[in-house]
Amino acid sequence: MNAEAIVLRTWPIREADQIVTLFTREFGKLKGVAKSAAKSRRRFGGALEPMTHVRASFVERPRQDLVRLDYFEIVRSPLSVAVDYTRLSALAFFAEVIDETQPDHDPNDAVFRLLLTVLEAAETGSVWMPVTYFALWMTRLMGWLPELRRCMLCGEALDGAPAYFHALSDGLVCVHHKRLASGTLSAESQRLAAQIFHAPAGALLDDPWPRERARDLRRFSVQTLERHLERRLTSAAALVKLGG
Numbered sequence: 001m002n003a004e005a006i007v008l009r010t011w012p013i014r015e016a017d018q019i020v021t022l023f024t025r026e027f028g029k030l031k032g033v034a035k036s037a038a039k040s041r042r043r044f045g046g047a048l049e050p051m052t053h054v055r056a057s058f059v060e061r062p063r064q065d066l067v068r069l070d071y072f073e074i075v076r077s078p079l080s081v082a083v084d085y086t087r088l089s090a091l092a093f094f095a096e097v098i099d100e101t102q103p104d105h106d107p108n109d110a111v112f113r114l115l116l117t118v119l120e121a122a123e124t125g126s127v128w129m130p131v132t133y134f135a136l137w138m139t140r141l142m143g144w145l146p147e148l149r150r151c152m153l154c155g156e157a158l159d160g161a162p163a164y165f166h167a168l169s170d171g172l173v174c175v176h177h178k179r180l181a182s183g184t185l186s187a188e189s190q191r192l193a194a195q196i197f198h199a200p201a202g203a204l205l206d207d208p209w210p211r212e213r214a215r216d217l218r219r220f221s222v223q224t225l226e227r228h229l230e231r232r233l234t235s236a237a238a239l240v241k242l243g244g
């Protein structure tokens with residue numbers, strides 16, 4: 001069988017074999033064994049790096065969870081441009097969110113396309129735009145995005161005023177319903193969120209994206225993802241350490 005896929009992660013098992021988690025366009029997430037991957041550069045050379053876009057050739061095995069991976073052909077490698085620690089952390093964030101949110105054998109073309117979009121955007125400039133774009137869109141594609149225009153408690157429109165969010169509750173509230181230790185989502189970031197849902201990622205690439213930009217929107221999006229996943233995302237914590 002063949003599939004278009006993004007490599008999420010790999011880990012070695014006995015001898016030169018590797019287990020590989022893939023997010024495929026046609027079959028959703030699946031795991032496979034790449035036999036002798038460490039030795040066979042011909043079959044997998046360079047293609048097992050996380051976030052590599054590949055054409056994967058594999059065989060399903062009866063009564064086994066793991067498919068047998070035969071070879072990968074690289075469509076696009078994240079290593080084709082210079083990689084620094086910030087970029088690697090962004091790629092790790094994409095991988096972790098996909099791995100945590102996507103069930104096995106359940107394809108999701110919208111999520112797949114989003115991933116291709118942000119991988120491409122992450123090659124051309126600041127990673128903070130694609131990270132923000134991805135985190136916010138994932139909350140929406142998973143059906144976890146709360147109403148952003150109104151206070152979730154009193155229903156009042158937030159129009160142009162800062163809004164508040166909290167790790168223990170969904171959505172945004174107005175200043176009157178803000179709890180202790182809330183995060184603040186600025187009016188500018190609320191506008192940016194609306195723009196992210198209405199413009200393709202490419203349209204946002206020309207703006208400067210220092211790490212401070214929309215940091216509050218990233219916090220809000222990651223917090224929403226974590227609340228629904230009921231766990232912390234380690235890669236998101238790494239991005240926060242980088243000041244993002």
Ligand SMILES: [Zn+2]
Pocket residue numbers: 151152153154155156173174175176177
């Ligand atoms: Zn309110």
